[in-house]
Amino acid sequence: MDIELIRGVALSFPLIFFTILLPVVGLYWLLVAVRLLPLQVFEHDSLRDDHLASTMVSLGFAGIPVTIALSVLWLYAGLITLAAELLVLHWFDLALVVIPLGMVVLWASFALASPLAARTCRAMARKWRDHPALCQRCLLGERVQVVGYADDSGCCRAVLCSDGTREVCLKGKPGSMPQGGETRVLVKYLSGEDRFRSVAEKDFLDARARLVHLKLIDRHERPHYEEENGNHAHSHHH
DSSP states (O other): OOHHHHHHHHTSTTTHHHHHHHHHHHHHHHHHHTTSSOTTTTOOSBSTTOHHHHHHHHTTOTTSOHHHHHHHHHHHHHHHHHHHHHHTGGGSOOGGGHHHHHHHHHHHHHHHHHHHHHHHHHHHHHHHTTOGGGSSGGGTTOEEEEOSOOOTTSEEEEEETTEEEEEEEEEOBTTBOOOTTOEEEEEEEETTTTEEEEEEHHHHHHHHHHHHHTTSSOTTHHHHHHHSTTOOOOOSOO
């Protein structure tokens, strides 16, 4: 094995981006394993102004802890970049074009890796769905179907559209109460009550459409957004 070749490839641009991230990601998961850091370190109680969570939801990672989604996305993108380096970039003297070309390769790697990582994460999600306390906040952005009517406290039962066995409790507001059979989107977690705020799916889609129209969200996300199990970005209406 040629150590110099391995070192040269690992330190080449754009692969060096992933080489630098490797120890950071490894250290994070080590700290999670020894319980010095929580798995949900990036999760918040609401999608409002949480741009990282909103981006991950729009890419199809709703219901997935952000750290897991980012790790899998990074892994796939790194492997694609490594393949590009070994099969193409390594054999040419790119000189001054290495940086702009490397940026294109990075963008393409993440674009190709995103749907693959999302499918992998959704398959993995079945393993932790049996432990509701582990990932309540990461459910924000998930579609749910209301299966019960609101009780006197304004709460009703709903099941995840992506997993009909996982049940959550919705808390409504006067004038916006969940209705039986309705499809809604989880937008806020009430940690003190272990319940969720939600909005009607149509309102959620309308809010995203307005953002797309304002060019705050890339237009190329829209078809992917509609196809990937109805996973959505955040709403500005809680």
